Amino acid sequence: MKIFITGGAGYIGTHTCVELLQKGYDLVVYDNFSNSSAEAIRRVESITGKTLTLIIGDIRDEDTMMAAMEGCDAVIHLAGLKAVGESVEKPLDYYDNNVHGTLCLLRAMKINNIKTLVFSSSATVYGNPIELPFTERHPLQPTNPYGQTKLVVEEILRDLYRSDNSWKIIILRYFNPVGAHPSGLIGENPQGIPNNLMPYIAQVAIGRREFLNVFGNDYPTHDGTGVRDYIHIVDLAQGHIKALEALELPQCTPINLGTGQGYSVLDIVKAFSNASRKEVPYIIAPRRPGDIAEFYADPSFAQEFIQWSASKSLEDMCRDTWNFQFKNPDGYRL
Numbered sequence: 001m002k003i004f005i006t007g008g009a010g011y012i013g014t015h016t017c018v019e020l021l022q023k024g025y026d027l028v029v030y031d032n033f034s035n036s037s038a039e040a041i042r043r044v045e046s047i048t049g050k051t052l053t054l055i056i057g058d059i060r061d062e063d064t065m066m067a068a069m070e071g072c073d074a075v076i077h078l079a080g081l082k083a084v085g086e087s088v089e090k091p092l093d094y095y096d097n098n099v100h101g102t103l104c105l106l107r108a109m110k111i112n113n114i115k116t117l118v119f120s121s122s123a124t125v126y127g128n129p130i131e132l133p134f135t136e137r138h139p140l141q142p143t144n145p146y147g148q149t150k151l152v153v154e155e156i157l158r159d160l161y162r163s164d165n166s167w168k169i170i171i172l173r174y175f176n177p178v179g180a181h182p183s184g185l186i187g188e189n190p191q192g193i194p195n196n197l198m199p200y201i202a203q204v205a206i207g208r209r210e211f212l213n214v215f216g217n218d219y220p221t222h223d224g225t226g227v228r229d230y231i232h233i234v235d236l237a238q239g240h241i242k243a244l245e246a247l248e249l250p251q252c253t254p255i256n257l258g259t260g261q262g263y264s265v266l267d268i269v270k271a272f273s274n275a276s277r278k279e280v281p282y283i284i285a286p287r288r289p290g291d292i293a294e295f296y297a298d299p300s301f302a303q304e305f306i307q308w309s310a311s312k313s314l315e316d317m318c319r320d321t322w323n324f325q326f327k328n329p330d331g332y333r334l
């Protein structure tokens with residue numbers, strides 16, 4: 001089976017490529033390298049000892065993409081912009097890349113008669129929790145333009161399926177992906193100052209940053225700091241394969257990919273210090289605007305529907321993040 005992966009050179013893409021290649025799938029990666037590089041693909045090939053087809057292109061370039069996907073059986077669509085703060089400043093870029101880009105992809109798929117799709121959505125589509133844990137039936141009320149682009153695409157996919165129910169679509173709503181491949185060759189490679197907790201802590205531990213700002217310690221959680229559902233990137237990548245394998249029947253189904261277990265900022269700091277044997281100095285800073293106290297999944301539908309559940313622990317997440325950070329102190333070059 002030949003899979004077309006948009007955004008396959010990115011953080012989630014490279015880990016998904018490794019799992020797919022190891023399972024014997026043929027791959028065509030399509031990426032414009034706006035947040036990645038050919039080096040990431042070289043590392044995927046080195047981990048697996050297998051090769052893939054790499055095509056450098058933008059998902060908004062419909063003709064190039066149409067030609068690139070010829071002969072593929074299914075698509076995993078990961079290409080997109082993902083920084084919440086930037087999406088508030090540049091909403092048009094986000095709608096153009098994430099929504100217009102996806103429309104181009106869907107048209108190209110239709111013309112090529114490829115109707116099997118796994119789409120990267122985000123738990124961010126739920127917005128502020130009305131009830132926890134989040135089930136897939138929770139209302140969808142994203143609170144920022146990035147989340148809106150994911151919701152709009154989800155709605156497009158639901159409309160597409162209603163119009164032609166031969167499509168086979170799974171929408172994956174990721175919680176907080178962290179960690180790295182155990183080889184330490186691929187991992188998250190943020191440009192500039194990381195927005196997210198785990199890469200920030202890793203940079204403090206390696207000495208690139210002096211201390212962590214803990215955004216608020218007065219939330220109604222067990223230690224006052226924000227609680228999230230962190231999921232190991234290898235578990236997440238394997239979820240894509242389970243989703244593909246489950247796509248035998250026509251459908252358009254959303255699925256949470258999370259562990260169901262929430263950890264606080266201070267839980268993560270402690271676990272990371274243990275894994276790295278490094279101090280992670282921190283100060284308590286004001287709450288980050290827009291943050292919420294707790295956010296975690298009910299992952300039971302994924303188990304029931306695609307026979308997937310996360311197997312890696314918080315210790316694994318911290319150890320593998322540290323291993324990647326230690327081996328690539330400045331990330332890998334774009």
Ligand code: NAD
Binds near residue numbers: 031036077079080176
């Ligand atoms: P990433 O930035 O590492 O990877 C995205 C890849 O897409 C990059 O290689 C980038 O070069 C490519 N890309 C971006 N725009 C493109 C375009 N117009 N044409 C072709 N390629 C393009 O991000 P990631 O963390 O791997 O995220 C992958 C997907 O998962 C994104 O859609 C993101 O919104 C979604 N997601 C990520 C997270 C997370 O925390 N990492 C959480 C929820 C959802």
Ligand code: UD1
Binds near residue numbers: 198215227
């Ligand atoms: C953020 C995004 C979300 C995205 C997710 C991907 C926002 C509002 N949401 O979620 O859309 O899907 O990343 O993983 O940006 N924290 C600190 N200090 C830091 C960084 C973070 O204390 O320097 C705290 C935050 O307040 C939060 C927790 O750590 O309680 C996790 O933060 P982060 O990694 O940014 O993820 P989310 O906010 O859950």
